[in-house]
Amino acid sequence: MASHEAARRATDAGYMNVSVMADGIFGWKNAGQPLEVASTLTPIDKNSAPPSTDKDQ
Template structure:
């Protein structure tokens, strides 16, 4: 009996925090950023209907380049959204990092969503997938 109560208490303590992060308090799952494919992002860029956001660190950018026109975040976890992304919270933003093994784009996208940006997506394949698909990259230049 005692072991059953302990097991129940442990299970409950693990479930409650997970539930708190998975729900916005109104019975809806917490918002996840949309996912876009490489071809979808290329089309959005060609139509000039997206702002692409690089969540990689400066060393990675220097070695691997960036997607042309990308906003270069100072940090994926502590950047200032309005300062680095602009005041228009209705603009379409697509965040990317290195690859599917990197979580920086998801972290940065979540930060943007928390700041009130409404149209936020991630490119799961990241810069590695972008390059493998034959898409162009450029050397990083500081944001102007």
């Protein structure tokens, strides 16, 4: 429920366009939604990021 708490805090701070992804980042990616990955990821971060596809390039 950490994402729900973060969303609550964001709305409490005045942000209006706040969403919680029920299936997380993997659900977002599996739904074909765009994903940007920082180019400065460490090797550990790269191993935990969802696999990229040609669509992500």
